[in-house]
Amino acid sequence: MTSERVLLARVGRERSQSIDTYVADGGYATLRKVLTGGWTPESVTDEVKKSGLRGRGGAGFPTGVKWGFVPKDTKGKPVYLLCNADESEPGTFKDRLLMEKDPHQVLEGQIISAYALRCRSSYIYIRGEFYEGARILQRAVDEAYREGFLGENILGSGFSHDITVHRGAGAYICGEETGLIESLEGKRGQPRIKPPFPAVFGVFGAPTIVNNVETLSCVTHILNRGAEWFAKIGRNEKNTGPKLYCLSGHVNRPGVYEAPMGLQMKELLFGDDYGRGMKDGRRVKAVIPGGASAAMLTAEEIEDCPLDFDGLAAKKSMLGSAAIIVMDEDTCIVDAATNLAKFFSHESCGQCTPCREGTPWLHRVLGRIEAGEGRAEDIDLLEKVSNQMANGMTICVFADAAIAPVLSSIGKFRDEFRYHIENKRCLVGPRSEAAVTVTA
């Protein structure tokens, strides 16, 4: 069953990035309606709350509620809105598509959200590697200024707003909102101690809301077609709206797919409108449902697995950034876990002891097992080291993310680890490059 495309409606349209086509397709009409049609910032926030929109960046926190955390009295400080475009979660490439193919959709949502927050200046923090996206966004921002959708007194409403596109320098941790804030301030990208939370003490010490690209894109549609319309899309009232799924791995047709929140995993993998089944007809071995930090699921677990916040939480994993990475039966799980551990070891910011020292340790032990030098006690060691890294041991949840693939792969594929250690080789496939022990 094909559903209406909302977020991706304009992807594929000729010159979809240009403001002319965007306006011709009805773009910025919602902004006009909000700014000049008697909407107050509070009513915009209420509408977003009613829609049930939950943050698309990974944590799934209700967006309207988050906006409500900005203090009524900001003691003279400005409120900042930051668009988190530091899309770095392995397997995730939805924001990139939105920014590169329909940048004005992002900007319109961002300006409406800024209006709701009484925010004069907002930023788009885009990851350094998205050179093309930054270029396209900057051009779109320039166009929006030219057409009067940004700048002083937008559309004669009295509301003024500026957007600055800021490129990151290539660090996964800058997707964590306080790491992003530090980086935007020109400092080393290291997450902050919370509390205080950004809504109270964020960028430059002012109240700050950080929202994901896809979240802000949804805002326009909520205000355009109403919270009720938005809330009806999706599996239930807690998991609403259209959702972009990033499908990658051993499927016939990987890509970004839009579907109502709560699409069944099997549908995404095998449906004709989506992945169209496994490559060469092989079987599913494991699926990572929400980016590298989400626990792996087995082939059994993806039966009746709605892809939404609560559906995956029920399976002790998470929707995260909706990056569904599919691994077939020829995938070595030790190799996959080693690869992920390498990523987290490389991206730890290094400020907290357990994460700085623990992530390379996990990578080294996994690398040893993958290279055929594992010992029987290593499996136990990996679990113990993982368990002493997370759950409050560190400032941010990076360590919690880093141990998820290790613990879930061991928990669900322990026999494969044992085989690897006993036979000094993979159960399947060749040895991976990630196994080469790195010298830190």
Next chain:
Amino acid sequence: MSNPTPPPAPEKKTVTVVFDGVPVEVPPGINLIEAAKLAGIEIPHFCFHPRLSVVGQCRMCLVEIEGIPKIQAACTTPLKEGLVVKTTTEKVRASRAANMEFLLINHPLDCPICDQAGECKLQDNAFGYGEQRSRYDERKRQYAGYDRTMIGPHVVADMTRCIQCTRCIRFCQEIAGTGELTFLDRGGRTLVWTHDGKPLANDWSACAADVCPVGALTTKEFRFRRRVWDLEKTPSVCPGCNIGCNISIENRDGVVYRFLPRLNPAVNDYWLCDYGRFLSESLNARDVAKATVRGGSEVSDVIVPAAIGRIASVIRETIDADGPSGMLFLGSANLSNEENFLVRKIADHLGCANRDVVVDRSRVRRMKSKTEWIEGDHAAANFAGARDMGVTPGPGGHSLADVLEGRWTPKVVIVADGAFSAAADDPDSVAKLRKAAFLAVAARTSNALTRAADVVLPASSLAQKEGSFTNVQGRVQRFDRAFLPPPPARAHWELLLLLAVALGWGDRNWTPADLREAIRAEVEGYAGVSDEEMAGGGLLKKGLFVSTGAL
């Protein structure tokens, strides 16, 4: 028996925190780690420092807080009324052991050859909270090119020992205000180094080594000279300038090995400038080992009482011949209040108004107390105290300037300190002083003045005597003796007291404590100054003796 009209309850100035079941009243606004310390509970930590911003990075101070499911860093937990803190639970024990294991997996376990051993927080916390064995069996991290390298004029960095606590980075940013140090790279490859390889060369650079809890930053000057547990720690005051930073003279067998800052929030707090710190070696210099008396062109060694007797007899003969007006007594800004007091009393006893003290100016030195920057521009510690003691020309008396500028030539010059100023090693100045018929000086090292003198008395270093200095704030600060001067050398005050007794004033059994008693009785502003807590002007106090090595 109840009081019928109880006084109104005073406003509560403390908060109650429950540590391991025991409620404790602590002042608000302090860190939870400090509050626990007040309650007698040690919360192990590395990155927390009372004067640096709280970063919560090392994760060693994790505790359980009632009502919060996850374990919390004590240093980042705001202190508030009714907080219930648990430091002895299994979860806390396990988190400490986990952090110690993580910190040690890449740390070289070679304490026997590490200069920090004995004053290393990593070593202490490993013994206190770590497990006996590590489960790490991989290669340890190396920092080729970043090991055992001078990163400034004093500090040696060895990144293989670093635990990335950022205390040194924060010291340079927040106290020195110069920000030379930074984190480079990230994750397990994170290291501390200087920006763009520029030197760590601020005025307090060695404090970065002080705050380093491990052997990653050490000073070139002290490195490998002595195991720290062998050192005696003597509370003293820095002789470098008139700020009067509190120091610990770390010594052994009559040798000074280093100065460390000694905590005094009102003066130098936890800090010490490089200039003052590295004066420590100068205390070991001595080339005036014996008393000498010049007879004609011959200079001969004599015993100290004989030399003092010679000075006393010259003074008496001069007074008998033409009264006390031909004598000049010079105190010194390097000498203690007690010593300068003796100079004044001797002159008074003889009825001589010609007494003086001078001080060389240095560039302005700055020190950050807990609350403010203090500036000093004297090249000696106690000009203020010497003047307080009255070592200034009396009515109708002559000054040193009168001599050096040729307005007056004394007959007898008694110099209490051979290094009283740069003039003592200046040939022209010495020539003018030498015009006197008799020149006597007490000194530890030789210079133009000692070479010209008729009598030289072997004196002591700061480490070899006790006394007190009065700093630029008017704070009177005691310093203790670390060890005795090598015989026959004696403390300046002993030599001066012997001279006073020879001239018929004083008691040769007096100690500096007795002299302070006399100062209290006589010198304005010093009356309320108790011996234990030397307080000048009734408001300024000497800090408690806490070596910063223990923090």
